[in-house]
Amino acid sequence: MLRRNILYFSKSLSVGLKKVRVPLCRTICTTQVLRNDSTKGITNTKSKIEPEEVFTNLNMDNDPIRNRMFEYNWGTWIKNDELEKRKRFTKFSISGLNEVVRVLQTTVDKPNSEIMDIGKNVKAITGSLKKLDSDDKAIANIKQIVSIHEGKHHHVYKVILTNGKALALRLPYRTMPDFYTERCLQSEAATSYYLQERLGLCIPKLIAYSGSFDNFLEFPFILSEYKEGDLLMKNWDPIIKGKLGDKTVEKKLSVAIDPIFSFMKATTCASFPGYGSLYFKGDIQEGKKLMALKSDDLFVLGPTTLRCYYRTSDVLDQAEIDNYTGPWAVESPLKMIKDLSSLIVSSLKKKELTKDSVNDLNKVIKVYQSLENTSEKLLDIRSSSIPNFEKLIEPRLHIPDLDPMNVVVSGEGEYNFLDFEGATTIPFIVSSAPLFIEYSGPKVFDINEVENFDGLAPKSKARVEYMQKRTRNQEYWEKKLVKEMHDMSSSASPIVKMVKDPFICVVRNHVPDHEYFSLAGSLFMLKHAWKDLREGHIVDNTECPIELTDHDFNQFASDYDSYQRKINSEPFGITGGWVPQDVFERLLKQGVVIKDGENWKVRQKS
Structure with a gap:
């Protein structure tokens, strides 16, 4: 509230x-x-x-x-x-x-x-x-x-x-x-x-x-x-019914997506001399790593401020973390992925272990070590077959929080953009669509093509409709990418998405030792496609460096099922125990939530 x-x-x-x-x-x-x-x-x-x-x-x-x-x-x-x-x-x-x-x-x-x-x-x-x-x-x-x-x-x-x-x-x-x-x-x-x-x-x-x-x-x-005005979120309706191609649907989606896409296009027009975050030159202490911008001595590139590089601060100090935060040379476009995985491995190895947690943690370390070994081979830097690869690999500004919640629309229809926390120059090819539009689940392009849709149970129907709407929204974004940024549109191809997905998984994961399952699944897909990707000059021309076995992946799948059951059994487990205040007060008034010492708990049904 x-x-x-x-x-x-x-x-x-x-x-x-x-x-x-x-x-x-x-x-x-x-x-x-x-x-x-x-x-x-x-x-x-x-x-x-x-x-x-x-x-x-x-x-x-x-x-x-x-x-x-x-x-x-x-x-x-x-x-x-x-x-x-x-x-x-x-x-x-x-x-x-x-x-x-x-x-x-x-x-x-x-x-x-x-x-x-x-x-x-x-x-x-x-x-x-x-x-x-x-x-x-x-x-x-x-x-x-x-x-x-x-x-x-x-x-x-x-x-x-x-x-x-x-x-x-x-x-x-x-x-x-x-x-x-x-x-x-x-x-x-x-x-x-x-x-x-x-x-x-x-x-x-x-x-x-x-x-x-x-x-x-x-x-x-x-x-x-x-800036006075309404949030653009007020006009964002991601669950409007209909498929792409429906003029009414496209008009409704365009109200929020078009201004954000235009802003993204403008922010990525310039390339930078390296990979890292922007600072005023006067804010970087002497002796710290930095990269000057050509013909602009007010700004420099310094350490990244992407939050995922600092989630290990509970076990690593600043000096240790700063070994992995850049900035990175333009000649090493994938080094930032290598350093992120190395940073997480280093933090996991320093965690205080109990006898019962050693095996579990070793499994997690093995997954991140696989990414560490693979990261600089995710793309064929020397002879890539990806169209416009040289442009796609250049350092361009990535803003993590592009969202209708961060856009104020004035009475004159002017779009004012807010919140640039974590903005970092990264290879455009490894960037993803904004979170409000990104969807990595099963694709459903047309409900009419789903076998026996009318015969499904109501909950199953709702899930399929949800998949279709999320698929459609992302498809609309990617359609604009092809039309307005054609040279960069290969970054949204299914093959490139598969290759960069391990990095995106790590960026998204909030707790590396609890939420590594998505990374394991991503590496599993990549391993089984590596031979074809290598022959197609997508990934590096080396043997697959992912040493995880099918037995490992089966174990991860089992662990994931157990984790999901645990999360689903805990009230508000999916949000880490956080409850929106209006919901909490309603549940408290109804007696559903009761005090449990210094914490709260959900009253069990008798």
């Missing part, structure tokens, strides 16, 4: 020789649920609760009455709820934010570079500071803060100033190590600026950022222009 918390401020603040009066803090809480499920469409419900008003002083950063503004309210975890919510508690200094806003306004007419250090580890984008200015040139303070979104990785606030200007403040949750948070935020700031200023794309203007906790806000942040 998304609680929309609003803070109003009242305090006399000294501004030069003047005094400005802005309102005591008042918190108003309303409730709105906006649940995104690309397979089920959107549920948007509102439940009315009485507004709650509280008052606080602008400079009282430790006043507990304002804590609700910082809390995570989107859902509840069946286990470890308190711990998970603590990671997502985004308490920041509001007086510090006000200080940043004031300092930025005094800097408006003093730009000495594109990026300016304003102190306490905060950088300002000088070309964007006019967004804070008002006609009377008076220094504005914060008037109101509204909690507008609690996402998967961030909490977003709308900040309204006394001059009427509105800003967006985005704070990352503490679910990852601090060094990754800093790196990721710095890279996202640079990527956002690059897309806007160098490629001319429609991005809310970046105003200021800091990846450190040691700043005015005492929390890492990105401050940007606030």
Whole structure:
């Protein structure tokens, strides 16, 4: 449940020789649920609760009455709820934010570079500071803060100033190590600026950022222009009935897919001197690995910020992880896949083992070692038969979170794109369609071609219809790829998909030692096709390096069945025990969910 918390401020603040009066803090809480499920469409419900008003002083950063503004309210975890919510508690200094806003306004007419250090580890984008200015040139303070979104990785606030200007403040949750948070935020700031200023794309203007906790806000942040409008998700209907070719269906799909495809096309038009993530040059410490961009000394390529390279931070420290995070030379396009698999193998070998877990972990290690041995042979770099291979292997910007949830449509029909976390230059050929459109399950192109469809049970019919709709949506995306980016369309061919699938599996896996089954299945398919792929100059001209046997694969299949039974037997196992807040409150009210010590459990039917 998304609680929309609003803070109003009242305090006399000294501004030069003047005094400005802005309102005591008042918190108003309303409730709105906006649940995104690309397979089920959107549920948007509102439940009315009485507004709650509280008052606080602008400079009282430790006043507990304002804590609700910082809390995570989107859902509840069946286990470890308190711990998970603590990671997502985004308490920041509001007086510090006000200080940043004031300092930025005094800097408006003093730009000495594109990026300016304003102190306490905060950088300002000088070309964007006019967004804070008002006609009377008076220094504005914060008037109101509204909690507008609690996402998967961030909490977003709308900040309204006394001059009427509105800003967006985005704070990352503490679910990852601090060094990754800093790196990721710095890279996202640079990527956002690059897309806007160098490629001319429609991005809310970046105003200021800091990846450190040691700043005015005492929390890492990105401050940007606030864009009014509706999320594109409001118009995304992935379960509309009908097949591709139906004009009504295509028109409905095009509303969300077309602007995102056009943005992807624009972001991949340029190639880079290597593989890694973008940073402002001033944010990379001396001695760190980096690659300069030709004719643009503001940016460099540094370590990747793809989240999958940092999921091992529970057993590996920063120095160990940084051995595998790039940047990688343009001459070694598959080294990033090799390093990712080597990183996971290294972390698995360092895990603390119990007697019972040794065999299980050894099986997992064997799967990732197979990818490690195969990764740099996945493509025939020297003599590939894939059309336009040289273009497909070039480093191009990949943005993991292209999604209708990250696009704001203004009243004028302008599409404003948000969220560039994890953006990395990778070979275009190993990239995948955006998650909201990607589908790797059984393909059903036409329900009428399914044998005895009318005779199927209702649940089986629903599954087939789901497959058909997901197949159709991805087919629409790939149809656009062929039409508008023909030179790059081989990346979506079935053969290329099979070859790159192991990498995509690892990128998607959240827990390598629990969710390795998809990788094992992908390697199984690749092993049995290797001879033909080798003769066709798709993969490297070597014997198949995948040493997993049919016996291994049979064992993995059995383990997968056991894992699925375990997940299905646990309430909300598929979501890791997380329950959307509106669902949780309904189940709690019905007595379905009850307290179990510090956790929750689902009451068993008698």
